[in-house]
Amino acid sequence: MATTSKQYKAIGDDIWKSRTEKINAELFALTYGALVVQLIQDYEDYAEVNKQLEKMGYNIGTRLIEDFLARSALGRCADFREVGEVVAKVGFKSFLNITPTVTHSQPQPSGSRPPSQANPTGSSFILTLDENPLAEFVELPEEALEGGLWFSNVLCGVLRGALEMVQMQVQAEFLSDVLKGDESTQIQVRLLKYLEEEVPVGDD
Template identity: 80%
Template sequence: MSKQYKGIGEDLWKSRPEKVNAELFALTYGALVVQLIQDYEDYTEVNKQLDKMGYNIGTRLIEDFLAKSGIGRCADFREVGEVVAKVGFKSFLNITPTVNHAVPPPPPSPGQRPASTGPMQASAGSSFSLIFDENPLAEFVELPEEALEGGLWFSNVLCGVIRGALEMVQMQVTAEFVSDVLRGDETTEIRVKMIKYLDEEVPPADD
């Protein structure tokens, strides 16, 4: 299954006609972050704004992604991680982060009712990490000391994209950077955690 997803991602990237020059993309994004810093003068708020922008992008990208990939509902959150990394990131950014799956939470003890039911709801608390060997957003970037001290996550837009896209397919998740080579860490890692499965809204009955 993992190899199959990798092939789908590569095919989608090759067939995408509207590829953007990587250098131009990186410079444009960098200019956006600089403008946000100037506007808000608070790195925590900049992180929030980048996440919000990414969320809005993710809610729009998912329709195109599903239509072109032909991928249906995932069986579990582990498969979600494989699709996000090998198909999502590959098809849009031409990168394939490594996926590390966390050990799922233990089952409830005898006599204890589970918090939720259903195939995806039972995965609440499951998580995976995306480890990036390369990050096209961060090319040519060196963060100043005040940004490091202020807690800036330069590529936080990616977390928003993941949140927005998965919410559109009824999965509420958290997505956050836990390390970044721009901040002096050994790796760049995003951790995605399942909160709950969102029931599809039932249309109101006619009066």
């Protein structure tokens, strides 16, 4: 396992260095901040803002996955544990240049069973973000803290959208955020189920 996770790290580094178009991080952070503020003004309800951010992220994720697959040329992951490694070491690295720490909730016995059986629903991993490019320069006002705003909730949507396109229905949510005074920023990704491939409808 150690070697493969090292390999993913190398792949992520390589994509970030040679195959990612870079943009100004400050412009990115400020644009995202402006977007969140606009949503807050429009909806005047923090729960609704969280929902909208998640939805936006979902739509981003459904397209981002194609970009990811085309650039990384990775094969299908054998189990959900590997998914966590790839998301953190290749996905986050190649798009945001950060590598969250992955904590797997259920250590899977490494068997050669097919993926659908090797992952009982409920497997999950936690991504701990040491730094968050979206939240650069951000300080949440008292009101937003009380309202329960998850400032970077767009990330949850991206994860859900991207993984759904590769036949995994997941639930992604923030557990804690340094912006709220927590010690770390954590996103939990829980596998709900593997989606079946669609078959054509019989017409005769």
